[in-house]
Amino acid sequence: MSKADMNAVRFDTQAIHAGYHRDSDFGALATPIYQTSTFTFTSADHAMGVFAGEIPGYDYTRAGNPTVSVFEEKIAHLEGGEAAISTASGMGAISSTLLGLLKMGDHIVCGNTVYGCTDVVMREILPDFGITATFVDTADAAAVEAAIQDNTKIIYFETPANPTMHVTDIAAIAALKEKHPGIRIVVDNTFAPPPVQQPLKLGADIVVHSVTKYINGHGDVIGGVAIGSKDDIALIKGRAMGKMTGTPLTPFCAYLIIRGMKTLGLRVRQHCANAMAMAEYLEKSPYVEKVYYPGLESMGKDHEVAKKQMNGMYGAIISFVLKDGINGMSAFDAGKKLMDNLTIPAIAVSLGDPDSLIQHPASMTHVRVPKDVREQVGITDGMLRFSVGLEEIEDLIADFDQAFAAL
Ligand SMILES: Cc1ncc(COP(=O)(O)O)c(C=O)c1O
Structure with missing residues (x-):
């Protein structure tokens, strides 16, 4: 010391x-x-x-x-x-x-x-x-x-x-x-x-x-x-x-x-900045039904409480649900295809790594939670969870642009 x-x-x-x-x-x-x-x-x-x-x-x-x-x-x-x-x-x-x-x-x-x-x-x-x-x-x-x-x-x-x-x-x-x-x-x-x-x-x-x-x-x-x-x-x-x-x-x-x-503060601040930009991008996307990120005003009371207790940052995990009916697909099928189309985020559980990671909670991290319990709290079959990494945000957004366009 x-x-x-x-x-x-x-x-x-x-x-x-x-x-x-x-x-x-x-x-x-x-x-x-x-x-x-x-x-x-x-x-x-x-x-x-x-x-x-x-x-x-x-x-x-x-x-x-x-x-x-x-x-x-x-x-x-x-x-x-x-x-x-x-x-x-x-x-x-x-x-x-x-x-x-x-x-x-x-x-x-x-x-x-x-x-x-x-x-x-x-x-x-x-x-x-x-x-x-x-x-x-x-x-x-x-x-x-x-x-x-x-x-x-x-x-x-x-x-x-x-x-x-x-x-x-x-x-x-x-x-x-x-x-x-x-x-x-x-x-x-x-x-x-x-x-x-x-x-x-x-x-x-x-x-x-x-x-x-x-x-x-x-x-x-x-x-x-x-x-x-x-x-x-x-x-x-x-x-x-x-x-x-x-x-x-x-x-x-x-x-x-x-x-x-030793780099916790540095990393976390950048994770949060990337996530805020990504959440705003996803919220504007015509392919996306709903974005869950406490930094967004659309989160209502969650956002208000987060503003009070999260030191001006909101973490770097974003959950989101795609729209039903994109090219005739359900939100679930479109979500699967989106995960396959992305080239930078890896399909993997865990979070908080420099590498962006995307996963499907209902079939991966929360698969052991009974379906009725999942649905009651909003973990729908269409929900994806994205751990925003430390890649350049422009590269992540460009990757999502191409992945959405290829749905
Ligand atoms: C919120 C939360 N708590 C606890 C755990 C369990 O941690 P570990 O995988 O290190 O046992 C996880 C793992 O994903 C988690 O997301």
Whole structure:
């Protein structure tokens, strides 16, 4: 770490410097990869002291590793949290947070539009362990409050939500804690990483991320993280991750993520600028029925709330539906053909990479969500989800021009 006080410097400076206390052996500028499963001790007393938590240090990489710690400290700074615990995937962070904080008999109020695997965990897996969920539109704080039961321990949501880009007012949900103390607000911030949105500053208790996406930002790592207070992170760490069920991030992945994070602000700002231009282009297109992007005024209340809580940027995921009847095709068939016609975006799930990616939620990311549930929240068969990359925006628009013309 540079000598600067990380609490006194701005976002991009933190992204580069926070967390790394420069290697004392050789002064390496880049964070070394501590590729080791176990750690040695200078004496039996030293070993006992580290295991007892009385002497700072590491004992075994499942429970902690210096490279991994640099990432955790860095992301905690950028999200404005006290501590972070990383995992082998975003789903690892989500399931570990839930397992760490809940027990049999507890209840979750869950946003009705969440990533497909999160939906499966909430709807199919947790009930087998005696933990139930009620699904509501979390943009409606009154509906959330009405769903709270005596045993509700967590309100969980994504904003913007995957893939409808529906926006939840984080501060409005956090305000419910006044009347319902003891409930934690958990926000999946994958679609709006800092500097776009910092839910802890708006009253959320825990932020989870698929680090696989913007935070690593290069499409070459699977990782996850949960960020919150020291006490909550210690609970999650002690009960569900690290030493216990064991889904740690590897030192090599942590190294790649640290490397990617040095340009997080730069990348995310450009992603968002590209996405805004692309959303405006799609909205004007005669081939497009509807565009879902919180930066557009046509999103109504979603846009108003996004303006308030998303730091003047709106993320870089756009969902859209083509018109029915283009050359006699349904919106679904036209969407498939459009995906095939595009030459720059790859057909792939995931998001937040420099490469633009396009996918069909109903048959790909959200295929395990029951069809009636999908339709109820607006994940129609015609919807496509586009992760706007860092290619030149003129090239992306020219590619869409040719792909539409060839429908
Ligand atoms: C919003 C959201 N949360 C969580 C995840 C899961 O992350 P991972 O694939 O890293 O497990 C995803 C993956 O696409 C996602 O989009």
